[in-house]
Amino acid sequence: MEQFRREFLADISHELKTPIFAAQGFIHTLIDGAKDDERVRDKFLQKAAKSLDGLDALVADLLTLSQIEAGEIKMHRERVDLVKVTHEVIEQLEPRANQREIKVKLHTPQDQIFVKADAYRISQALTNLIDNAIKYGRDGGKVNVTFTEDKKDWEIEVKDDGPGIPPEHLNRIFERFYRVEKSRSKEKGGTGLGLAIVKHIVNAHKSKITVMSRVDKGTTFSFKLDKIEEKLAGF
Ligand code: ADP
Numbered sequence: 001m002e003q004f005r006r007e008f009l010a011d012i013s014h015e016l017k018t019p020i021f022a023a024q025g026f027i028h029t030l031i032d033g034a035k036d037d038e039r040v041r042d043k044f045l046q047k048a049a050k051s052l053d054g055l056d057a058l059v060a061d062l063l064t065l066s067q068i069e070a071g072e073i074k075m076h077r078e079r080v081d082l083v084k085v086t087h088e089v090i091e092q093l094e095p096r097a098n099q100r101e102i103k104v105k106l107h108t109p110q111d112q113i114f115v116k117a118d119a120y121r122i123s124q125a126l127t128n129l130i131d132n133a134i135k136y137g138r139d140g141g142k143v144n145v146t147f148t149e150d151k152k153d154w155e156i157e158v159k160d161d162g163p164g165i166p167p168e169h170l171n172r173i174f175e176r177f178y179r180v181e182k183s184r185s186k187e188k189g190g191t192g193l194g195l196a197i198v199k200h201i202v203n204a205h206k207s208k209i210t211v212m213s214r215v216d217k218g219t220t221f222s223f224k225l226d227k228i229e230e231k232l233a234g235f
Helices: 001-033 038-069 082-099 121-137 182-189 195-202
Strands: 078-081 103-107 114-117 142-149 153-160 210-214 218-226
Touching: 001 038, 038 195, 078 082, 078 121, 082 103, 082 114, 082 121, 082 142, 082 153, 082 182, 103 121, 114 218, 121 142, 121 153, 121 195, 121 218
Parallel strands: 103 142
Antiparallel strands: 078 114, 142 153, 153 218, 210 218
């Protein structure tokens, strides 16, 4: 436990230092004279802002993760319309997908699907998975979100046709701060915590997240949620 705590602190300090160090560098260079050149000024201000946005995302993810790990966040499992939640997530991420000409599609056999879940947390998990599929997918690619009915549950699948993840990394990607390509994740604004958060949320729903991936073909993440049978009115 003590070693875990030490490693966690060391990891966090390192991750925090990177964006702080970058923003600090740009701002000091501006103060030292770069501000007088208009083009350099705009470029450096934008870079400093990007680093601080990254810092903001990192702190938000750290907070979520530590709250979930400490068990402070109780899942409020209630009747949730999966279709509605997923549409909202896709809508939010659409501008990012459009930037890279990626088509995100939802395949659902019904207009409404009711599951027992914490709406906010499931929306957060779906956001992380679909955001990754867009972030790491290929330009002009496809992201398909599919719901499949089982006896007791609904399976949710998020599939991309991006570069995939080499098999030797597959069982480590859910660890906090684990990245397959460090520079690529950072350049894309990743915090390295997205999948760790997804895993915690899915586990808190007494379910499991699985991943299948083939290099150059794409990656599929999936998990199940308990279904709620709709009682027919009048029976
Ligand atoms: P990050 O903030 O770096 O995206 P995540 O925890 O969300 O962190 O993901 C961990 C790593 O797993 C990423 O850095 C990336 O290398 C890899 N990864 C996640 N999703 C995908 C995907 N859909 N396709 C390819 N690689 C992925």
